[in-house]
Amino acid sequence: MKYQELVDVYSRLEATTKRLEKTEIISDYLKTLDSDTIEKVGLLILGTVFPAWSSEEIGIGGKLVERAVAEAVGTTQAAVEDAVRDEGDIGLACIKLYAKKSQVTFFSQPLTIDFVFNSLRKLSQISGSRSTNRKIAVLLELLSQASATEAKYLTRTITEELRIGVGDGIVRDAIADAFDIDKAIVERAQMLTNDFSVVARTAKEQGSAGLEKLNLTPGTPVKPMLAQLAPPLDEIIPEMGCALCDTKYDGIRLQVHRSGDEINMFTRRLENITHALPEIVELFDEHMPHEDYIVEGEVIATRDGKPLPFQNVLHRVRRKHNVEEAMENVPLKVYLFDVMYYKQPLIDEPLKNRRNVLESIVDTSVDEMNLSTLKVANADNIPEIQKLFEWSINEGHEGIMIKDCSSPYIPGLRGKKMLKYKAEPETLDMVVTGGIYGIGKRGDFVGSYLVALRDENDDFKSVALVGTGLDDATLEYLTGKMKELEISTKGREIKVEPKIVLEIAFSEIVESPEYETGYSLRFPVVKNIRKDKSPMDADTVERLLSMYRTGN
Known part of the structure; x- marks a missing residue:
């Protein structure tokens, strides 16, 4: 099946913020796929080619992707870096750069989902001498045959930033809808396998009965209670x-x-x-x-x-x-x-x-x-x-x-x-979405951090600005991470990709129209940088509201 068909689905998903609409788009698409393809799409729809528990990773940095894009479109890496800076995203930069593409690929064939998936997995296996050149060769084989929109989502997948607003919950609901299976059965199967490729294929081929047979397998981790x-x-x-x-x-x-x-x-x-x-x-x-x-x-x-x-x-x-x-x-x-x-x-x-x-x-x-x-x-x-x-x-x-x-x-x-x-004050694991640079001696550091919680659509909604509990070494580390994840900077304010998780202690939850949740925290303090947690492990707006109701 052509990769462009999946890209069209990505585009439709990116164009809507409505959870039910996203679910329907994926559900309708899953119904059209054969067993081998649905297994790959079960991962690609989440912007990955490996299940969540796998230690394998594509392992390609942003600079190497920019170099490959430069070679694919016939420009300089500096020009690609400028486009990324202007557009704020490698995918959007590709749309801009491919419009001016000077390289012509002869005898190219349309990309297929199978070829893209296998090529991206191949990247994880390349190591040793001349590995950089060998990785570039794989990337070029993909990017030189890609259309502008295909390149947009290819590069985002490679850099693990698909940006279509789809999380596990939406994929779970889409599989349930596509094959008329109870959501709880799909959810249990996913919790036990942590692999949507297995869940999607089993749902298509065996339905509810097949999913109910899936169980724990030593060696495959299960999400903790x-x-x-x-x-x-x-x-x-x-x-x-x-x-x-x-x-x-x-x-x-x-x-x-x-x-x-x-x-x-x-x-x-x-x-x-x-x-x-x-x-x-x-x-x-x-x-x-x-x-x-x-x-x-x-x-x-x-x-x-x-x-x-x-x-x-x-x-x-x-x-x-x-x-x-x-x-x-x-x-x-x-x-x-x-x-x-x-x-x-x-x-x-x-x-x-x-x-x-x-x-x-x-x-x-x-x-x-x-x-x-x-x-x-x-x-x-x-x-x-x-x-x-x-x-x-x-x-x-x-x-x-x-x-x-x-x-x-x-x-x-x-x-x-x-x-x-x-015994200690209650804490929330929260995701950093932005911050404010300090003034004076701390002008080079991001001194305050805008922290957010996940809502039901897996979007991050702001709750508080926290700057207490950070020593100079921690500020230096966090500022470095913020620069790596920077989306935009305006004056002293910086906006970043939601990647950093902080454990925030606080004395009380209060109503506040200043933040997107409608609530905020009194006396928030950074207790820990939770390097052991991903943004999807962060606490939720629902939990914040539950704690607010319990505490009031």
Whole structure:
């Protein structure tokens, strides 16, 4: 099938902001595709050629794309850079540049979806000597045959900036609509596979029955179950009837998979960090059964037996070089709290049963491998749970988690089956969409950051301007990232692509017509740069409103 047909769909999607209209456009298109094509479109419609959990990436920087575009249209790279600066986007720059294209490609054939998809995947496999020239050759083969609009979306896909306003929710709804399947079934299949190529093809070929057969597979990460803020203990525990309450650790959430002899570890963003934690791989190999499993826990950094702040383990996980030195300087401990698979899928089992399985398979005879500290709660022992909370805080942890004993594991969803009870002020994970440069000595730094939350269409709506909690080193780092992501600058104000996630602490949510949500935060403070989270992991406007209603 011709790539231009997909490009026409991209153009129609970009031209509307209406969620239902976007859903209908994709749904109608999916109905026209054969099985092999729908598998590729399931990823391309989201601007990627790899599933979300894959460690593979196209791996092409903006400068290399600009160089390829320059060669394809017969101009200089400086001219392409000027066009990108003028248009604010490589895709729009291509529209402008292709109108003046001086190169003529003889014997060219229309691009196909199959050829584009396979070529982009090929880019991820090119490395070693002369890799830059080989990548340019692949790009040129695509761009020299592309029309202006094809080049627009090709370059955006390569740079991971498709900009058509389509997220997982819209694709999910489109698949459900196209093949007359309940949205909940499609959503569950996507949560378990994290691969719309598999979901789309299965929906087309096997319908609801096929999707319902999809399940966990060790080696393929699943979106984690999420928690929301807990009301008072004496309110929520009687409501649950039976609750498992365990310590909430201030580390990185870790999902560990064993498939055959291979162990892989993923973050909550489904990023594979196995290479960064070789001693943890060894720990699991020695102190867990050599059976297929998926377990979940938290990895924390420690010193003298006490937990270190979250940033310490984050730096450790991000390290690509001198890992052995980091192992000495930042020792790690694992605290496991759930199992989703052991010889077979367990996510539909009640939490209490899953915890029993977990306790039966973990060898905690070494200090580095632990189960989360746990108490079973009911309406009669709430004071004991309060003591667990206080003990957890005194030990340097964040608080406790409160989980319904009867709850299945619900991937990717936030609900009342799992709650967090913390001593610190509540926080929101928010996306930076702009900022304001400082004045005087800080004139070279972006001193205040406009932060936003996701709405139901996966658009980002502003909530607050925050500039507290940032030291000079952090300001320098963030300013550098802002310049990399710059869309436009006017006076002291900068607008950026929504890529940076900050954890913002605050004292209160208040109504405010100044921001797009209609609400703002009192005394916002930057607590952390959440490098472990993507913009799509950020909190939502819906959660803000829920917190506002709860707090008022």
